[in-house]
Amino acid sequence: MKLATIAALAAPASxxxxxxxxxxxxxxxxxxYAVKKSYTQGQDVTITCQTPGTIVNGNSIWDKTTDGCYVxxxxxQTGSSGYVTGRCAVCSAPxxxxxxxxxxxEFEGFVPNIYLDPVGKPTVGYGHLCSDSNCSEVRAKxxxxxxxxxxxxxxxxDMARFETCITNLSGSKVTLNLNQYGALVSWSFNVGCGNAQTSTLMSRLNNGESAATVLPQELPKWKYAGGVVLPGLVRRRDAEVALGATATTAKAIPVSC
Incomplete structure (x- = not known):
């Protein structure tokens, strides 16, 4: 189940x-977040509720449409720079x-100073990928x-973003316990949400295949950087497979609100 959102009951759709x-x-x-669909200029959309989100050209409001996605x-063209309908109530990712x-x-390791990761990206702390060579977004805090x-x-x-990523990429047929979910959070933290979104792994889960089958088959494939097998990635994928295979009664997906 994707992150559930429900409009304020008193607010009519517009x-x-x-x-x-x-x-x-x-x-x-x-x-x-993953793209669910696209709209064209002049298309009429119906808004069910609104919520804060990523700032786009000075506007932090996002509109949930009757298609179940956010724009x-x-x-x-709401005619206002503020809220024109009820706020969405949002369930958080596990x-x-x-x-x-x-x-x-363990696998990211801790480095207090900025360094270049194996593919040349500036990184600091526990694998935080910097937005620029000076890590200005980190220095701000x-x-x-x-x-x-x-x-x-x-x-x-950083993990919160990938928890949200995996939750939103998981469709109605996906069931994950907390260890399987954690394996996927670690994987997406490493490879990026965009790669997770287009992966065969998530496609198979969303087609209804069991995580117990998919994870040990698909995770080990993600061992390359620049076309070269990296031993560190092999070990990380093995650890993620092992975590996903560890029994637990704690549920993660679908999300309960």
Missing amino acids: AYLITGSTVNCRTGPGTS SDYYV KSNQATVDLIA YAIPLSQTNGKKLLAD
């Missing part, structure tokens, strides 16, 4: 025109368990060199 040439409607209120209010945090921390305490805070911040 229809408005799309102003952008091609506007993506996403599974959540932000540009990091930036910047591209919707939080990863300690085993998942420990796995990611924490001093570099990072303390280990601040490094773990940064890791928790």
